[in-house]
Amino acid sequence: MAERLYLFDTTLRDGAQTPGVDFSVEDKILITQLVEKLGIDYVEGGWPGANPVDSEFFAKKRTKTSRFTAFGMTRRPGRSVSNDPGLAAVLDAAVDAVCLVAKSWDFHVKVALGTTLEENLTGIRDSVEAVVACGREAMIDCEHFFDGYKANREHALDCARTAYEAGARWVVLCDTNGGTLPHEISEIVSDVTNVVPGDHLGIHAHDDTCHAVANSLAAVEAGVRQIQGTLNGLGERCGNANLVTLVATLKLKPWYAERFEIGVSDAQLKQLTAISHHFDEILNRAPNRQAPYVGQSAFATKAGLHASAIVKDPTTYEHVDPELVGNRRRVLVSDQAGRSNLLAELERLGIGVQKDDPRLPRLLDEVKRREAEGYAYEAADASFELLARRLLGHVPAFFHVDSFRVMVERRHNAMGDLVTVSEAVVKVTVDGERLMSVGEGNGPVNALDMALRKDLGRFQAHIEDLELVDYKVRILNGGTSATTRVLIESRDGEGNRWSTVGVSPNIVDASFQALVDSITFKLLCSGVAASPEDRPRKLASV
Ligand SMILES: [Zn+2]
Numbered sequence: 389m390a391e392r393l394y395l396f397d398t399t400l401r402d403g404a405q406t407p408g409v410d411f412s413v414e415d416k417i418l419i420t421q422l423v424e425k426l427g428i429d430y431v432e433g434g435w436p437g438a439n440p441v442d443s444e445f446f447a448k449k450r451t452k453t454s455r456f457t458a459f460g461m462t463r464r465p466g467r468s469v470s471n472d473p474g475l476a477a478v479l480d481a482a483v484d485a486v487c488l489v490a491k492s493w494d495f496h497v498k499v500a501l502g503t504t505l506e507e508n509l510t511g512i513r514d515s516v517e518a519v520v521a522c523g524r525e526a527m528i529d530c531e532h533f534f535d536g537y538k539a540n541r542e543h544a545l546d547c548a549r550t551a552y553e554a555g556a557r558w559v560v561l562c563d564t565n566g567g568t569l570p571h572e573i574s575e576i577v578s579d580v581t582n583v584v585p586g587d588h589l590g591i592h593a594h595d596d597t598c599h600a601v602a603n604s605l606a607a608v609e610a611g612v613r614q615i616q617g618t619l620n621g622l623g624e625r626c627g628n629a630n631l632v633t634l635v636a637t638l639k640l641k642p643w644y645a646e647r648f649e650i651g652v653s654d655a656q657l658k659q660l661t662a663i664s665h666h667f668d669e670i671l672n673r674a675p676n677r678q679a680p681y682v683g684q685s686a687f688a689t690k691a692g693l694h695a696s697a698i699v700k701d702p703t704t705y706e707h708v709d710p711e712l713v714g715n716r717r718r719v720l721v722s723d724q725a726g727r728s729n730l731l732a733e734l735e736r737l738g739i740g741v742q743k744d745d746p747r748l749p750r751l752l753d754e755v756k757r758r759e760a761e762g763y764a765y766e767a768a769d770a771s772f773e774l775l776a777r778r779l780l781g782h783v784p785a786f787f788h789v790d791s792f793r794v795m796v797e798r799r800h801n802a803m804g805d806l807v808t809v810s811e812a813v814v815k816v817t818v819d820g821e822r823l824m825s826v827g828e829g830n831g832p833v834n835a836l837d838m839a840l841r842k843d844l845g846r847f848q849a850h851i852e853d854l855e856l857v858d859y860k861v862r863i864l865n866g867g868t869s870a871t872t873r874v875l876i877e878s879r880d881g882e883g884n885r886w887s888t889v890g891v892s893p894n895i896v897d898a899s900f901q902a903l904v905d906s907i908t909f910k911l912l913c914s915g916v917a918a919s920p921e922d923r924p925r926k927l928a929s930v
Contacts, residue, residue, distance in 0.1 A: 393648040396430040396616040397423045401459045403622035416445045422663050424454050427652035432457040437477025446481045455484040462490045462515035465503035469518040485525035488515050492547040493536030505543050509550045516554035527558040534568040537576050545583050552584040558614050559584050566594030570606040577610035586611030593629040600629035619667045632664045636681040640708045661714035681713045688718035751779045762864045762871045768889035770909040786911045790815040794832045810835040818845035833899040850914040853881030876902040
């Protein structure tokens with residue numbers, strides 16, 4: 389029978405320690421929903437009483453499926469539990485579980501707490517008993533457990549034993565500095581299981597040697613039954629154990645799937661990629677393309693030889709089926725592209741072409757020619773789709789750009805400060821009608837974007853929710869013949885994302901091409917003005 393393994397999310401507490409990350413109450417509510425959607429057993433919401441955001445969050449939020457957990461510290465040395473306001477705030481929170489951090493490294497007990505090892509153990513016992521007395525599930529995070537074990541094995545084990553004997557449901561072994569290696573985790577956890585049974589032990593790993601996931605798995609193999617981690621491995625320094633990766637491994641790798649059961653269903657696993665990307669959106673950062681299982685490149689291949697093998701039998705080059713985690717196979721169109729790459733990509737886009745279609749070599753030549761000029765279609769899926777559809781089928785001419793002009797002015801304003809202002813004028817024709825728009829921005833591309841999206845006549849309503857989320861410029865070759873490549877990432881109100889590319893000796897012109905592609909792609913996907921043979925195409929919502 390498969391044994392139950394519990395997952396504990398600390399994105400809102402430990403993940404919030406990441407420099408540059410500052411969750412609002414609304415963010416915390418959204419993230420809690422994501423964690424619950426994934427089927428994680430515990431959500432640690434933060435530290436009630438420690439700051440206004442956490443206090444408000446605990447006052448507002450209740451979880452539906454996950455066990456809602458408050459974080460805090462064991463009682464201060466020399467005080468009683470009832471005389472420790474910090475602990476009282478944690479015990480007062482309306483939660484299912486309370487996780488208290490305790491020192492387990494003798495050095496920290498003596499130097500940081502300035503107390504004796506005996507008093508440290510009494511503090512752990514009193515605090516756990518207080519949590520249990522409040523009717524909450526009790527957990528102890530043994531801070532610096534592995535370093536503490538190496539320095540003073542007896543005391544580290546005493547801390548774990550004391551917490552367990554006082555009634556802690558979970559004793560969590562924390563690799564707080566993140567420097568412990570998998571073989572050490574195995575050895576030490578095995579030793580701890582002589583004192584606390586494995587089904588009461590947890591692991592909390594940090595990624596300072598890129599082993600947080602490996603350390604978590606090593607701990608499970610050695611007996612622990614709870615894993616703490618964060619969404620996308622968010623966390624201070626190099627991050628925490630990545631729950632997204634762990635969920636996929638525990639569900640899909642037979643060694644784990646046969647032995648353990650987790651709270652994540654197969655249907656929830658299919659949401660993994662979407663949840664991971666949604667979380668990055670909340671953080672306002674681009675998803676890591678190389679993230680295991682969920683990254684855009686996780687199931688991508690470029691070489692023509694591999695591509696033809698993948699089309700014949702995907703298992704030859706993929707360790708798991710990408711669909712199981714809600715990701716997809718990507719066969720990249722590139723200067724190495726063979727015909728099978730192209731066919732596979734067209735098939736994915738829903739563009740039906742026969743293998744011997746004479747237009748196919750033409751498209752291949754066109755892709756190669758443009759890539760030689762500097763276009764990068766593997767990073768600009770929407771531009772590729774437009775190119776392919778134009779050559780093979782039909783892309784409606786939604787609008788025609790007659791001309792554009794951009795002006796950049798640097799001048800003193802009324803206050804006497806030096807400012808740079810950009811203004812753009814764009815003339816477009818829509819349904820035979822000539823429209824002119826003026827846009828202002830903090831730079832020429834911004835002004836151009838403003839002007840272009842100001843008035844597209846009857847198409848305007850379809851691009852209202854379009855938003856530029858990323859803009860990248862690369863100078864391709866130096867000297868007088870330098871070419872500029874601009875990559876733009878866009879998204880809409882439904883969370884769809886697409887990338888477009890423009891290439892020109894002039895950066896504004898390259899940006900303009902990418903902008904026009906982005907708008908055209910959005911209109912194509914919205915199905916507006918599509919003729920019967922040009923069925924609206926659904927965006928992949930990831
Ligand atoms: Zn930590």
